[in-house]
Amino acid sequence: MAVCEENLSDYSAYSELCDDELLQIAIQRSLTDTNQSSSASSARPAGPNQTNTNSIQRCVDPPRHRPYSPPPQPPPAQPAGVPNSANPPTGLSWFLYKGFARVLSPLQSLIMNGDSEALMDLVGRGSSSLTDQNDEGWIALHEAAYYGQLQCVQILIRAHPDSVNVCSSWSQTALLLAAWGGNTSCVEFLLKHGADVNIANKERETPLFTACERQSESVVELLLKFGAQVNRCTLQGETPLHIASIQGHVQICRMLLAAGARLQTRNIYGIQPLFRASQSGQADVIKFLAKKGADVNGQAGDGASPLFEACKNGHVSAVEMLLSLKADANRPKRSGLLPLHVAVLNHHTQIVTMLIPVTSRASIRHSGISPLHIAAEKDRDNIVKLLIEAGFDVNAKLSDERSLMYEDRRSTPLYFSVYNRNLEATQMLLEAGADPNRDVFNPLLIAVRLGWMEMAALLLRHGANVNAQISIHPSSFPSAILINMESLSMLKLLLDHGCDARSCFVCPHGLKPHPAFSMARHPTEELQVSGDEPPQNPIQFCEAVSRPSLFCVSGPIISLLLDYVDHVRLCSQLLEVLQSRSDWTSIVLKAATTRPLMQLCRLKIRRLLGVQRLQLLHKLPLPVPLIRFLLYDIHCSSELT
Template identity: 50%
Template structure:
């Protein structure tokens, strides 16, 4: 070892010669680090302006030529030498210590002589070092790397030849990450090293910690020459990685047809599934690789194979919006009526994702009978996701607008919704609601009437649409019985909507039929956190109108609400609780007087005429030769300015 020149503090023009760095041989790693830091700080202080620098940096056996940082040994295997890591690999205490002052101080241990020679491509030095008695080619560093791994990493095929001549039995030795020299050379794409190792008997099927083989890595790198070389040396083509992925899966995912064909010629199974049942054809459809897909089908892949969750290649292509893949699969007669474990067909997922081009391709290939058997229509999914253009497509294709969710699917929703119309109304989607109603959707099929949803939202436009298309204005909630229509309860804060319902035949008289009459009413029971439960069998007492109007939410509106209702009834008697409300505000006394018998004859005549004509005829009354004033009177329009 070359002598080190050391300038010691306090010594002037004197040099100490050492045959080794024995001055520091008794120091631990931490002590060496501390010494280097102290020297660096002292030198920095002495080099300040106005200060005489009597010390020079300590340099122990600085090698000639440019410095090289040790390689960073990690799974990614960087293609270029990395910057000095925070904790460089440790090879031996016989390494070298170097400190350097720049903007900050760095301290690292250099490589062992043979590793340094390998990294610099110094074949002559390697040849000499392996012959020395003290050179241990099997001694690993902290990452389990031996010089053979270093030679594979740096692409030094001649160094590999020299090392294996000296120690041929180490050829398949692994690092702590279970990488062989062959795996490292493939990962770094050093073709000459790969060839050298294979010639010397390297096993091409030894996998790393993730169960990836060199062949798998070569496919990942998309290196046909390396793939061909590994196959020529007998690499197993169907070996699985940790999740069952094969080299063919990887090549298909990268759409590398050349490598795919090489693998298939070598015996790769085109329909081999991974641990999730995913075959290469599924991978091609999922990732949109049409060239690889064509190649797989040409080589006998099963077009309709299903993954563990029942999904087919067509389903996955629809899910990911690959229009070209869907078009190609359908041209090859892919089954569009094959459901997955969820029961959904490709057209369902396409409707959910909102791809109109894919929908247009699937409609001719999809059986409406099979759609019915799934218990859900694509219209449901399109309406749920507000895919209006898909709703329009499906209506034009004559999908049933009144299709009902199956019982098990309906139970997934707390309100037990069943129709596509309900989804549209729930989303307050007026366009979809209009399209469905015009196409013949029945607004009275759901357990919880869509009209009640629209009333709760206070959307007069949706309410009008539903009522005009026959929605039941006297809708009730079967699981929450009331003595009056639930539709009244949901629009008490919207007097205009309440009047609209009354004009269209809503039952106002039931609001005044109180079982307690003029007697003392029992206290109102507050109900909080009640959940909708259609299966609840506990008998419930019907809720009275006077109970609802007495709640905090509606009591302030009691007078105007009663006033509107009185216009649509004849002789009624206010119960004690309603009277109490009207007595609570002086301004409401006129409403109380309005309810007192006898009711005006004109009011009774209006009710009688309306009852005889019926709602449908009243809507067409403008076409009859009747005086406009009478029409206005029959339609309760004489007080319109009040609302």
Template identity: 45%
Template sequence: MASPSISHLGSAGSALAFEDYSLYSNLSDDQLLQVAIERSLTETHHSAPTDYSATAPATTSPPQASQSQDNKPNPPSTDRYQRRVSSGQNPAAPQTSVTYSSPNPPTEKPPDMKTFDGTVSRFMTGSGKRMVAYYRPDGSLVHIAPEPEEEEEPLFRAIREGKATKVKALATCRGTNLMLPSKPGWLATHQAAWFGQDSCLRMLLSAQPGMVNKRTSRGETPIMVAVSRVQLGCVQVLLEHGADAEIPNNEKETPLYKACERNSAAIVATLLNHGVAVNTRCIQGWTALQEAVVQSNMEICEMLLKAGAKLNTRNMYGLTPLFTAAQNGQMASLRFLIKHGADINTQADDGATALYEAAKMGHEEVVELLLSQKADANKPGKTGMLPLHIAAQRGSDLIVSMLIPATSRARVRRTGISPLHLAAERNRDDVLEMLIEAGFDVNAQLSEERMRLYEDRRSTALYFSVINNNVEAVRMLLNAGANPNLDMFKPLMVASRMGCIQTVKLLVEHGADINAGIPTHPTTFPAVFMFSMKYLPLLKYLLDHGGHALPCFDCVYGNRAHPPIKTNRSNWDNDSDQILAEVPLRTGVQFCEMISAPSISRWAGPIIDVLLDYVGHVTLCSRLMEHLDSYSGWSGIKEKAGNFTSVYFHCTNSQHISRHLPVHQIIQSH
């Protein structure tokens, strides 16, 4: 870049916003990005540097090397993040010459590690490039450059490149110690097995047979490495030289298990012909057959079964191969196992059956196959629920339709929860309709044990639909005969609190008790009024359809002074401002106390005004009078209480009409 600009810097530009841009005139975009990354870490480096000791990682792959000519992947080398250095441990790395114009720029060459006292930071770019940066104790950057590659030993390089003649020469050289690893446990035989150099491997084993079963830090023998890399030729060479094919790695996985995991039928056949044990378990209890089932390789499954693999062996979670096949939706494996007599009703340690797990995962074909083979749909899992429950909860229409005829209604009742509850809870309307049409009881209630799981002690599917504000589900349940008055906290109160007038109307039309109370929070007036006071049209609707207004004006104190109200936040109202009054009355909380709550008292006048339209002559208690006196615009409401009433009468055309008449006219009319 001849003359860099902000537009060329891209995202790095923001990190270098206050620098002299000529400082970076000779850097590439990639180098600029690295400098920007380092600048973002400056605050970290200003703090006291941390001393990280160099530790070798577990050997999962051979040591670092340049890309081979055959383009085989090369595993990463040992990486160290940061360490405090006071003596030379890293060789100097060549650095591209860069011209800087700002003061105290990074040097062109790495510092002399014999005299350098600072911090060395190693990191990797997003493209996988390894970088190293040197910092002074004050956090300023000394030098940054790509990390020099570690030098590869001649023998391991010759193996990687497949130079058999050179490998033979080095292996037979008097000064060569073939038992000396290049990394923790990584011998030349592991290197040959990794890169599939079977001719080199043959020469190495001829020179030093004792390497045949040596293990890496992960417990991998050369044959395990060869199997992991699907190097069939190397596997055969190792077996010819006496390799023990039963030695597991640190995860207790045998070469046979690994061959099944790698889906290599040829290696599985080779190992089985060599007579390896077929039912050995890994650290989690999985067998080779279970892994082959997961891979859905019927050729391998057939070979394992002929070699004596057990069909119903369980892993540490109690899962058999058939359960695993059902869980993963492996139809071919499932048919194979059923054909050979696997237990179709096998249960895991938590009680779940293969059918339950298939329904949970939504595997429709698996459910159909299991049911066709007489799988028991009435075995509950550890939660007590049946496959139908989990299918309804998941919303699997087809699976629900298959499970309905196979499920016992008596067993459903015994679980203490209906699939209707779960369908309503998750808004699975199609499933809900299907269950209703199948005749499931829309008034089924949760068992006491399951009811206690909910703070509001809900018990019906209708309650779930109301609290979800699912009008269509509410309509379906009510039309099917759902009783809106079964729950302790009535669905009508929930709908009123949510302000859902459609749901309120549906509930009232189907017989919801407007004047019901709450057993745990008794009131002297209809409890639903508490949740509709802020929405006067809703309050009027409830009063028009049978809500009792008169109890709102019954007060045991009358014109006398009311005692102070001790308030307590309600534990059943989601409104954070809603306060329930606690008073020592046998009959419960009075209307005048409820309306005194801070969140309601500001609307006391209009609320009282609406209620007075539905009662005759009433006496307002001293507390209600206080509310009406608190605002001059409400003074006329007091006169309404003493002189007017609202009456309802039934006309010949069956219409209800509300009229405001003086008290003496009402008396004369009667």
């Protein structure tokens, strides 16, 4: 039943008890879940959004300043093991429950459980605990509003009417807390008893803002009826319409607009309400706001458009709605990125499919980066395939500005896929016509440096320059040999595909003594471009092969190279290397001996054919042994005689 004024003086049942004893009784009631409190609770009229919390406990009483967001529903039902009428306390459960319940103050327990009778006795005693503020500045009225206990709110307001607008330390009023909980009956009572509808918390969030955030239609309607300022902004510049758009509540948006909400209001980031709806994928709100005149292309401070945000967050329905409303798919952010770029970046394949037909290739070129670059960098193989099939340029290069963001100055999608060891994407790009020789550092050098035989072979089959050089680490012989000559299998692969072995034996010092050189000189671990590095003299092969790290394989390296050259003369440094071990004497003899005629013929034929034609030998009507011989599958033998 409703609480009458006369009821406030009727507390004779507790007249002999002190305040502490009275509060202890309230706690005991909440623990034992007595029939008396249950029947009183069931007889109390509940507001449309109010829930009976009489038998509810909580583990920890949370902080209620703004950084903490109160739960959207009343506190969770008490956990198993908490003593009540269906679960009588045992020694163990009582011990566990003490740890569970001791965080509640007696007054909080009383109010949370809606014990209006005990509360009236406290009022009748003139207890100061009802108006004393806790550490967060809350008084009893705040607690009652927060838990939606209408009878407690009524008792406290009638006893202390001047407390209706008391603020907590975070400037929260009872009205704001009731609005947060969607407690319509409490909100209405507070408004009718002097609550200021526009008092905001320290974040400048008003009760109306809070009600919109909680999607409480009835509370919003009440607040607007009592004069809530519909365009009041928070510290972040957000209005109630912003937050209602995020939540996707069309009816609340309609109510706010009817009350004078402005569609074009921007928050501190330049974001309008329709932009907010796009961020959270609220297609219905987007449609509604656009119909009311909102700008579907209204950009934020960083240049992002509503479509860009919807694509970034993967909201398919919102993207469909924006495109149907003629949102511009070619409006870039200040960074130059388009909606298609960010859809690829975040792997939203369905949205990529929707954007491809409406995205201008000229806009992509102007951005300085192709979606293929992003797809290759992020290993989006399905999107790489999709973009290739849509006709995107597989040889598109990053703009100079974007290329400078990478230490290796990469520029093509192919480089990204090779760098990521993505064989499938690399093959798709190469088969679609990607040129493996367009980057500052040839992608082949990455595969060689890290010993990726399959990747290196794939690149070589598609025309990668096997004799490419690293300009910042010049050498007198191919850089591919320089960076991984210790791998004999990789070295042979390079030589089979036309790597210039003869340059390894060209030494300016010949048989003369070599000047001292730093044994620390070796190819860089990472391919990087640095303007701070001074020009270097080219590294000679004899210098590179003499490194201590190659001591065990220097002989076999030289021996393998000799198979791919005609008559050469070893320099004094190479002779010194080979003479350091007795088992390498045969390699010295191999270099000094006249080369076999068949070897010279093979070299001549290979030189005349060139690297690309050598790969087509198997298509010619030639004897298989001859093809194998020319491709170094077999050495000189009687099989060809």
